[in-house]
Amino acid sequence: MKTIHTYIIVALLIISGNSFAQQTPAGKQEGPVTIVGATAHLGNGEVIENSLIIFEDGKLIEVIDASLTKRQYPGKIINAKGKHVYPGFIAPNSTLGLVEIDAVKATVDQDEMGEMLPNIRSLIAYNAESKIVESMRPNGVLLGQIVPRGGRISGTSSIVQFDAWNWEDAVIKENDGLHINWPDFYRRGRWWRGEDPDLKANKEYQENVQNLSDFFAASKAYLDGNRDYKNLPYLAMEQVFSGDKKVYVHVDGEKEILDVIQFKKEHALSDVVIVGGYYALDVADALKKNDIPVLVNRPHSTPEQAYEDYDYPYKLANLLHEAGVLVAIESSGQMERMNTRNIPFYAGTVAAFGMNKEDALKLITLNTAKILGIDENYGSLEEGKSATLFISEGDALDMRGNILSHAFIDGREISLATHQTELWKRYSKKYEEQEGE
């Protein structure tokens, strides 16, 4: 076992023979690439054991069982026998690129002041050269939805790929979603005002919901008028009403989710997504009926209440899935940015607690793409879609198998080196040389 790994390390070192602080983004795909022999996990639930994957100009042109064809393999051929190919993993509801070091305020750009901020856009603060962003790639996390935080309406997110010179190059869907932090039916005491920090019923809940509703109504009224005065927040709501900007509602409670469903009807919103959804299970039927998917918070969490099942966060995504809800996993929370690279293991944990492995894979690929509205191009290995994929030594949902040799975004072969692999090399070399002395 150990020798195998040594080879992998050496291979990795050769591939990533680059020592800039940030990795140089790859250029456009230049000839076709053929990956042959791998077990292909398509991301849509299907598996092809001995697969043939061909892509050109960034698009997949063939994803089939290799034994079914005798055609000539075009372009660069990668023999991936015994390895696994996956569509690039997608991290929704992420703040990657908005914060570099949590404790250093100067590097934090995630929460603008104010309450109703649909006009605040994450994309323009997204740092494509973040050292944390590049650390996603060696784990197969290649795409993300970058979301502002805070306020009642936090702002507007955009979806990016993780190998770019700047935000303009990174974006794959601009202004894809509006993010609402739904009022809490109960809330923590405001300790800074001398209240107990415990959770208690929020007396202002109805009022908070009404304020939000009023804001939607006011925006609508404004947009129906002549718009002579440029009201930036209201203008940013236009795509919401036209159905071009999905509405992501960050909410956990059962009652609150029912109120969100009512809100969707009231304001005739076409696409609403629940983010978090800790107690969504209790209202799964209503969510299913109203076509509302859920981005479940990371399974690597402890239960909210001591009396709850110890494995509740582990199995929640599966239980929602079994109830017929479209589900994907998001990774917000403590230390969320650096932890986002663990999203494959979040999916793996859901599989450990009852879900079929290929269904678990969907939680970070096709389901996510569907929920984010990018499934036409991303989320699964299907002909005509973007060649955003990677080759892994083993099961990419398992820590021991998630070892990447190649990764592609839109057919471009990206570097798997990072600030961290460089330090690894640098210091491994130091000790190797010491040993040689």
Added chain:
Amino acid sequence: MKLKLLTLGLFLCFCTAQSQEYFPKNDGVKSRNTNYTVFKNAKIHLDAKNVLEKGMFAIREGRITAVAKSINIPKNSIVIDLEGKEVYPSFIDLYTDFGIPKPKRAENGNGPQYDAGREGYYWNDHIRPDTEAIAEFSFDSKEAEKLHKAGFGVVNTHVPDGIVRGTGMLVALTPEVSEGDRILDERSSQYLSFEKSVKSRQSYPTSTMGTMALLRQAYLDAEWYARGNAKNKDLALEALNKNKNLVQIFATDNLLNEFRADKVGDEFGIQYVIVGSGNEYQRINEVKASNATYIVPLKFPDAFDVEDPYLANLLSLEEMREWNQAPANLKVLSENKVPFALTTNSIDPEKDFRTNLLKAVEYGLTKEAALAALTTIPAKTIGKEGKLGVIQEGAWANFLITSGDYFEKETTLYENWIQGEKKVLNSMDVTNITGNYDLKIDNNTYSLNISGEPSSPKTDVKLGETKIGSKISFNDNWMNLLLSSPDTTKTEFIRLVANIPSKTDTFSGKAILPDGKETRFQAVRKESTDKDKKDKKKKEDKTRSIVAVTYPNVAYGFKNQPEQQNVLFKNATVWTSEETGVLENTDVLVKNGEIVNVGQGLSAGGARVIDATGKHLTAGIIDEHSHIAASAINESGHNSSAEVTMEDVVDPTDINIYRNLAGGVTTIQLLHGSANPIGGRSAILKLKWGESADDMIFEQAPPFIKFALGENVKQSNWSGSRFPQTRMGVEQVFTDYFSRGRAYENSRNEENFRKDLEMETIVEILNGERFVTSHSYIQSEINMLMKVAEKFGFNINTFTHILEGYKVADKMKEHGVGASTFSDWWAYKYEVNDAIPYNAAIMNEVGLTVAINSDDGEMSRRLNQEAAKSVKYGGMSEEEAWKMVTINPAKLLHIDKLTGSIREGKQADLVLWNEHPLSIYAKPEKTMVDGVIYFDLERDSQMRADIRKERNELIGQMLKAKNNGVKTQPVIKKEEQRVHCDLLEEVK
């Protein structure tokens, strides 16, 4: 001050009944009342046990002079006939702040205050044994009246402020006498608590363990001071020595703190009287083992308002249980023969005391035990046996006269005599006229309802269905009743007058009609109707069925603690964490908590056989860096807190213990936080869910202490004002402490040697008797600490976090230090900018002993996954990776001879996994500690069902209670904090 107060008392109470004999008198002639008062025909409760039917007793000048079936009545006697009435000794409350003004809070200042604010006293402002209740006391007649009504005659009072709170005083609640008469003992006791003084802003101690350490040091210092070793005057230590032989009453507010107080007491040969929380039933065996006398509040939680099911979901099972179980606390204490007294503290004595006491009786407390808890036990506790709490010759004449059994709801308290002074609560001579009557006046029959206290009745009058305005007064058994005229268009009244000298079913009198015409009226008592009975039932909180206590008394606690079993794991894939590696198809036999055989085809020999075919058996996971199961994490009041120990603050009720077991963790090092360069001593625990805090401590494990370096200790991420503020200063803190430690050790034989708990710990470190685990991030500081240690001739045992360990692994190896790190955390602070997930693999490759730890209650329950990441990051072999959460942390903790691997003779700390333990798909099915299966997947699913059922039952009970009209409280979810060592604030 004391004298002044007494003078004041004298002026206020010049008309006292028992004026002091040697005091001059200028408002008349001296007259002393030497008469006897004799009570006869009473049912006398001589004490909690003995009753004298139809007895007699005499009092004179505040004391009882005789009690017997029949006594000689001196000629100068006033005789009171108590036919049909009962007499009880008046009650005693030992935990009050009666007559003491609320301590004044220190004004807010800028930033923390590290030094003491008082001069001439101890170095810590929260040690205030010099406080004297007598100096602040002034009789509070309003409060006294409330206590009279509840039946109390004597209270012990104190200034409720600080950790050592100084002396309390015993005072009689005698109305209308001078303070000089009331004070029974001005230095009756000394009080202590876990609460800091509000009068000082001094930071230290910020934690419960700091409080305990401070108390220990204060006791040591007092002893040292008493030997005359101090050059300075310390009025606090002098007072502490002076108060040494008083009754020591320790106030606590939760069950764990009760045990903590007792533990400190035991170390210094002091048996505290413990003011409890009311939750003693949750761990009654330990309560009993404390040998303490308890003072227990008569406070029961209100039912929660659970009508809104969403809010009800926020309620924890333990809160629901506390509501259900707490009323039976006194019964449980009594059945277990724990001596206890009762206190009105934290309740309104007038409104709640008797109601709650009767509730406790309803829940099974015997009347005898209840009475003892209010009389003989507090009397004995405060050293007044035979003088208070009894009706016997020579005792104070403190007694209650009641209409019957005190513990029956209908019973009226007539009089509370204190020091021979009568306080009338309800006149004995008042006729009880409450009830429903048909009232006939002038050809009209009204319906009259009289309710309330006999001496101040209320009325409700109807004519047919029409409500008639009415007003009643009843004085000296003369009733005046005013009725509005039945003709509501007029403002006219009917006046009724009657004398009702004794209880009767009919009474009559004169009625004066609106036109001035006089006539007779008659009232005839009616049988009470069903509706009345129903009304009466309302607002009563019916006795409910009590749910079983579990260990711990939270969700997933055990009704019956699981027992050690002899077990044969049959046909497992065994990960030995030894040189033998991974053994296929292997059996492991566990007997008496130990692994006795590892091999193939073993015979069970009576042991329970667990088929492990297709499953993996490993040693239990050991988490070198954990903060679960703790009531506090940081003592941040000083830059060194070597005197504190996490063993003092183990919280065995933390649900994370159970969750960790469900993740295969069997042993943890509970570390102090990283607020200061020299942190606190560790607690190494075995996760024996359900056991007591002390029983979880891994006794054979050697002592450890936490050090910390970097951003936290130099207070980088918030504004700090404490030394050090730079890494340069951090080095100086260590150098200073180690130098002083050496000097301290050399001074042991000096005559005025002062034992210092902090320095004792430093000496242990210097001598290699206590191992150091140091929180560390960047290479410069790692190197620094090793160099400082080397200079003082000892080794750092472990660097924890050690995220830049890979940069100085060679130097670490040379020093001989191990590493315990995260698998992949980084980017949360500037000092983790260069943290890499390859760290563990590099350090392991260089030859260090490397462990993967959690520092987090979430990650700790899947450390197997974290270990597996080293296979990905750095290509470590699976066997090596697995060792990083088993035998390697065992080595770092020096418990590798006992646990951490599967080998004959080792403690049976084992986990049975459904899968390869490093697989993402693995989950523990059984987790065993010392041969006891504390986590079992099957049992877990049974517990889930039970919890759902129990919650449902309790919610039903609360809804019923609310429906019956009892008071409810809104649902509030207590915040559970997930702690890691960057967290500075104190948690429970």
